[in-house]
Amino acid sequence: MIQCSISMSFITLMYMIALPVLSKRYSPKWRYRICLAIGIGWLIPFRPFIELPILPLKRSQSQLILTQSPLSYPLTDSPLPVISSGNRELLNNASSFSIWKLVFLIWIIGIFTMLTYHLLRHRHFLKMVTRWSETVDSPEIITLLNSLKKEQQIDKNISYKICSVIASPMMIGYFHPVILMPPLKLSDKELTLILRHELIHYKRKDIWSKTMLLAATILHWYNPVVYLMAKAASLQCEISCDALVLQQENKHTRIQYGETILSVIPCVNSQQTILSTNFYGGKKEMKQRILSMLDDTKKRSGIFLFILAALSIMLTSTTLISSAEQLTYIENTAFTKEEYDKLLALRFDGYQDMSIADFKQAVSSTVDTPEYMELLERFYNDEQLNGMKDTNEIAAFLFYELLPLTTEKWDTRYYFFNSFTIRVENADPAYFEYTLSLSIKNDQQSVKTYSNTRKAIMEEMNAFIENQPESNLHDRWSVSNALQPIISDLFDRFQNNDLEIQLGYCFVPRGEYDDNKLTYQ
Incomplete structure (x- = not known):
């Protein structure tokens, strides 16, 4: 576990340092997938054991x-x-009794504490939204939602509710998804963009991905780098979702979408949960999202970059792991x-x-x-x-x-x-x-x-x-x-x-x- 934490810290920091440059050249979809691959690397402490051949001693100046x-x-x-x-x-x-047993005990206590905190917080959030939510039965909104579901090829029944205790649009629920909307006045176009955004989250199973990232932070609660990884992954999730929402839209719609996001900022002072999609992620993140959605230059596919990252995750610390295997x-x-x-x-x-x-x-x-x-x-x-x-x-x-x-x-x-x-x-x-x-x-x-x-x-x-x-x-x-x-x-x-x-x-x-x-x- 410690080997995993050290090696993944190195990979995470290297990727975050390179991310500003990569954002200008590679598509958001592949940047997000690399973040998920890194998250999986944090979550799985064991790598496949690979025996690397040891080259025999060679003399360059004699025989x-x-x-x-x-x-x-x-x-x-x-x-x-x-x-x-x-x-x-x-x-x-x-x-x-040894120092390692003490460390192990502290680690287990930390995991239990973090897990309990997030479960209680999520449970409290669900109680609040259940109490303060109202199901929307407007024919116009239901028709729009069904039309967008058909556009995204989604057959699952997805509820739509107005909730007065949330800050921004979000989706909750693993098996019974619900789109929650704060009481905002939105035009038809703005509502269409927001609903499309949330449906894309559902189609990509982003709530499950966020749960995986949360599990990684709980497992490595003692390492500050894992929180940076989870935050970066959450931002790339939203940026890649924005890119899919706007992939067929013109400059005017992109500006309108950015204004829609900015319109929720004054309302951000209420209930949140990490186990949901989150339309708003903070002012600094909003700035990056808006700059990204206004950037309509063509980006490269990041398949090669993804493969390189996956190989790095698998092979990093092979020496340490093979030593442990021996x-x-x-x-x-x-x-x-x-x-x-x-x-x-x-x-x-x-x-x-x-x-x-x-x-x-x-x-x-x-x-x-x-x-x-x-x-x-x-x-x-x-x-x-x-x-x-x-x-x-x-x-x-x-x-x-x-x-x-x-x-x-x-x-x-x-x-x-x-x-x-x-x-x-x-x-x-x-x-x-x-x-x-x-x-x-x-x-x-x-x-x-x-x-x-x-x-x-x-x-x-x-x-x-x-x-x-x-x-x-x-x-x-x-x-x-x-x-x-x-x-x-x-x-x-x-x-x-x-x-x-x-x-x-x-x-x-x-x-x-x-x-x-x-x-x-």
């Missing part, structure tokens, strides 16, 4: 090809988490979704902010069952998952955080491996491998501190070998001399009383690779 070879972990005495019995209080205290399941592996759920249950809410000691204790309490033991033993020995630890978020959590922080000798050391076979086309390969050992001296440091240290060191070591010039691949001393300042810098930045670092590496130049003669430095 180096790097192959990262996953190696099995050299575990310490026991690969299994420490098992303790009884005391599960720490786990319950750590995971039963947090639940990895397809085509030896584990079922239920087993992944059990493994990821160890990724407690806010676990990165927990101390290493608390995280270890929480895991130990949770896995104290034969089923968990069997599952963890299978996972620790799964070479496929091991090979995915640098490309998949689940595997990274399991192998880079859960395993080293909960292993029997977790406080002594744990090794992280990366190896690269570096090839030049049609030539012998060179080989680089390094190991990182992190010794935890203070188990009160956070999991996040430990993880960030590991990530930073591994990223810099990976970047080092990936950026080696081809000339260095022939000489181990060149690589060693280039690497020493980097290793010294890493030790200066990350070695402290809480965490001890040991870093070993091996480089074999081109033509000298022998798996039995690898020596670490």
